[in-house]
Amino acid sequence: MSEDATATAELKLPKDLAAEKGLVNVQIDGHWIQVPRGTRMIEAAKIAEKEIPHYCYHPKLSSPGNCRMCLVQMGMPPRPVPGEAPTFGDDGYQQIGWMPRPVIACANTVAENMGIRTTGELVESCREGVMEFLLINHPLDCPICDQAGECKLQEFSVQHGRGQSRFQETKIKKPKNVDIGKNIRLDDERCIMCSRCIRFMEEVAEEPVLGFSQRGTHTSVTVHPGRRLDNNYALNTADICPVGALTSNDFRFQMRVWFLKETKSIDLNCGTGCNTTIWTRANEVFRVTPRQNNDVNSDWMPDSHRLAFHHLESDARLTAPLIQKDGAHSSSTWTEAISKAAEGLNMRQPKEVAIIASARMSNEELYLAKKLADALGTDLISTVARKGDSDSKLISADRNPNSTGAALIFGNEDPSEKLDAIREGVSSGRIKALIVLQEDLLEEAGFDQSNLLGLEHLVSSHILANPTAAASKVVLPGAGFAEKRATYVNVTGRLQRAFQATLAPGDAREDWETLASLLSAVEKTFETPASVDGVIKALASEIPAFEGQSFGSIGDLGVQITETGVTIPLLEQEKARVESGLING
Amino acid sequence: MATIKVNRPKLSAGEKIYFGSIFKGMAITLRHAFKTLFGKSVGADELASSGMGITMQYPEQKWDEHLPEYYRGVPALVTDEQQRERCVSCQLCEFICPPKAIKIIPSEIPSDDEWAKVEKRPKKFEIDMIRCIYCGMCEEVCPEQAIYLRPDYIVTGTKRSDMVHDKERLYEIGGTRVGLVNKWNDLK
Numbered sequence: 027m028s029e030d031a032t033a034t035a036e037l038k039l040p041k042d043l044a045a046e047k048g049l050v051n052v053q054i055d056g057h058w059i060q061v062p063r064g065t066r067m068i069e070a071a072k073i074a075e076k077e078i079p080h081y082c083y084h085p086k087l088s089s090p091g092n093c094r095m096c097l098v099q100m101g102m103p104p105r106p107v108p109g110e111a112p113t114f115g116d117d118g119y120q121q122i123g124w125m126p127r128p129v130i131a132c133a134n135t136v137a138e139n140m141g142i143r144t145t146g147e148l149v150e151s152c153r154e155g156v157m158e159f160l161l162i163n164h165p166l167d168c169p170i171c172d173q174a175g176e177c178k179l180q181e182f183s184v185q186h187g188r189g190q191s192r193f194q195e196t197k198i199k200k201p202k203n204v205d206i207g208k209n210i211r212l213d214d215e216r217c218i219m220c221s222r223c224i225r226f227m228e229e230v231a232e233e234p235v236l237g238f239s240q241r242g243t244h245t246s247v248t249v250h251p252g253r254r255l256d257n258n259y260a261l262n263t264a265d266i267c268p269v270g271a272l273t274s275n276d277f278r279f280q281m282r283v284w285f286l287k288e289t290k291s292i293d294l295n296c297g298t299g300c301n302t303t304i305w306t307r308a309n310e311v312f313r314v315t316p317r318q319n320n321d322v323n324s325d326w327m328p329d330s331h332r333l334a335f336h337h338l339e340s341d342a343r344l345t346a347p348l349i350q351k352d353g354a355h356s357s358s359t360w361t362e363a364i365s366k367a368a369e370g371l372n373m374r375q376p377k378e379v380a381i382i383a384s385a386r387m388s389n390e391e392l393y394l395a396k397k398l399a400d401a402l403g404t405d406l407i408s409t410v411a412r413k414g415d416s417d418s419k420l421i422s423a424d425r426n427p428n429s430t431g432a433a434l435i436f437g438n439e440d441p442s443e444k445l446d447a448i449r450e451g452v453s454s455g456r457i458k459a460l461i462v463l464q465e466d467l468l469e470e471a472g473f474d475q476s477n478l479l480g481l482e483h484l485v486s487s488h489i490l491a492n493p494t495a496a497a498s499k500v501v502l503p504g505a506g507f508a509e510k511r512a513t514y515v516n517v518t519g520r521l522q523r524a525f526q527a528t529l530a531p532g533d534a535r536e537d538w539e540t541l542a543s544l545l546s547a548v549e550k551t552f553e554t555p556a557s558v559d560g561v562i563k564a565l566a567s568e569i570p571a572f573e574g575q576s577f578g579s580i581g582d583l584g585v586q587i588t589e590t591g592v593t594i595p596l597l598e599q600e601k602a603r604v605e606s607g608l609i610n611g
Numbered sequence: 612m613a614t615i616k617v618n619r620p621k622l623s624a625g626e627k628i629y630f631g632s633i634f635k636g637m638a639i640t641l642r643h644a645f646k647t648l649f650g651k652s653v654g655a656d657e658l659a660s661s662g663m664g665i666t667m668q669y670p671e672q673k674w675d676e677h678l679p680e681y682y683r684g685v686p687a688l689v690t691d692e693q694q695r696e697r698c699v700s701c702q703l704c705e706f707i708c709p710p711k712a713i714k715i716i717p718s719e720i721p722s723d724d725e726w727a728k729v730e731k732r733p734k735k736f737e738i739d740m741i742r743c744i745y746c747g748m749c750e751e752v753c754p755e756q757a758i759y760l761r762p763d764y765i766v767t768g769t770k771r772s773d774m775v776h777d778k779e780r781l782y783e784i785g786g787t788r789v790g791l792v793n794k795w796n797d798l799k
């Protein structure tokens with residue numbers, strides 16, 4: 027920088043320096059920070075790492091400012107009388123004149139030279155007062171409330187409450203345990219009228235069925251007469267409910283949240299790949315909730331996807347490798363099952379072998395499946411396309427979670443393009459041995475029973491017992507979505523990772539292990555990696571799009587590795603709301 | 612850190628050969644042995660012992676009536692005077708239990724039940740008495756006054772499974788307790 031520029035910079039006041047960057051100077055609890063113009067005070071405090079307690083404010087929803095919990099003290103420089111020039115102190119800021127009464131931090135935006143006090147006598151007494159009013163009619167049934175342990179009312183009552191009630195009168199009685207939708211239960215007594223659920227249904231789910239009825243202390247949340255909260259995004263209202271007024275029917279009374287371990291994962295029910303948290307205790311999954319990722323699913327997730335974890339506990343789970351002998355399956359060891367599977371593959375010509383993989387498999391598994399196809403000398407490897415209707419929110423038309431990954435790894439635009447050729451080969455008898463991974467051929471793949479029975483050697487890997495497994499010579503049990511550490515690429519081309527939350531039951535293994543041992547049985551020179559990280563390493567060195575990626579480099583929010591041009595409708599809607607200034611985002 | 616040098620105490624010749632102390636000890640034992648022959652030892656009356664020393668002849672004699680008010684025996688669940696099971700399966704005892712002896716599976720009270728408004732009760736409540744250390748934390752943490760440490764102290768079994776008290780057994784030991792705070796009254 028030249029001397030002149032330095033000299034001008036010294037002359038410039040902090041307000042001018044900030045204005046150049048579109049920022050404003052805000053003093054938060056005595057510290058000056060720069061935040062973007064138009065930021066809400068509550069967000070500015072978040073940047074300054076000061077927590078302002080709040081109930082009704084949610085960054086993805088509009089701010090009605092009705093809980094009054096986020097009251098803070100605000101100050102601005104005194105307005106100069108006409109003709110008077112503002113005076114700046116030694117630090118370049120004007121003196122702040124503190125207002126005698128508080129303002130809500132959630133609905134006010136910051137301004138140049140503004141001061142915010144998140145602590146102090148005024149603010150603390152405000153919070154104590156608001157807490158006292160909120161608790162007047164609260165039933166205090168924490169021992170039976172599912173929200174206990176993650177309840178903001180509990181937390182702030184400890185932090186900012188009085189600890190004792192002065193309320194001598196009878197509490198207002200409201201409806202409890204109300205069935206308002208197939209996934210949601212409402213308890214009106216616990217509700218603190220924050221209206222987050224109402225705003226969510228109106229602004230995000232776009233089905234405004236919730237609203238307030240009655241007045242004053244009798245105000246309660248209700249569904250519109252004749253309507254029910256059956257929207258496929260209804261469970262998000264239970265997530266954002268700061269108290270236990272809305273709870274999930276599926277998770278109701280199953281387990282207290284403080285026992286649950288959180289594992290970061292992603293949803294595998296469609297191509298969007300919503301970021302999730304899997305909540306487990308011991309080896310059991312209790313619930314799946316969305317995890318914030320503003321590039322994938324914002325804060326939300328469809329109900330149908332979050333409730334799709336119960337198959338992990340199914341009685342139909344395959345727990346040991348099975349070998350078919352004289353028409354009946356009997357359980358066996360992995361060594362025996364793998365050698366039996368490999369034996370049937372090795373004795374056939376490359377032309378007679380095909381692999382049907384699944385775009386529900388992870389990148390690592392698909393990579394090993396491709397390697398297996400190469401080792402067998404066949405180019406007949408395909409996934410099964412699974413299309414549905416997009417719901418114009420988070421559910422993608424592509425119901426496979428890893429189609430993009432499969433396309434990148436197989437090196438073709440449409441990884442399922444060879445399925446027809448394989449089906450034709452099987453029915454004509456040209457293909458004699460088939461490996462099926464994670465797919466039931468009688469469903470989307472369009473095979474029929476006679477195709478399966480006509481095969482000489484059918485090896486399949488599944489999580490649950492199904493007709494394809496029943497027709498297989500060798501059945502290899504696999505691991506469910508919560509039971510393996512793996513990476514996937516979503517429809518937008520974002521590489522994401524899922525961690526292992528539970529262990530696969532019985533002798534079932536993570537699928538990459540199965541494929542690696544099958545591969546080493548077919549190709550003797552193949553060295554089985556010690557862990558799935560070794561597979562990612564090999565994958566990253568071979569496929570250009572994955573170059574330099576590892577489990578660690580992906581991070582919790584994933585990385586964009588390719589551009590597919592696909593967008594997620596819900597994110598576009600959210601972007602529009604941010605631009606219109608309705609929400610902070 | 613400064614080093615502190617500790618010297619061994621200097622023993623006299625008598626102390627060095629030990630016999631003196633041994634005889635001293637034997638003399639005390641003998642004195643008490645003779646005393647018990649001619650009269651009951653201290654505390655024998657309170658414990659209704661045989662008089663041959665303070666030793667209680669278990670199992671012919673038992674602690675039962677001699678236990679203090681605050682005695683912590685087996686933990687058990689109680690019902691109140693309305694015959695309502697007080698436990699709402701909040702699982703705080705399960706959480707606080709230091710040896711992880713408690714296992715609870717909650718369930719919902721069906722809507723046709725008399726106490727449907729309580730909404731929640733345990734489907735399973737098991738205390739593994741092999742693990743239990745009788746610390747009383749479960750009683751202390753209980754927000755519903757549902758679990759108490761009873762004066763019972765004899766827990767026997769021939770199998771490990773015998774030592775696990777299930778819900779039925781816990782209510783049997785606990786019985787009915789009166790005078791508790793009734794949160795789930797008509798106002799609720």
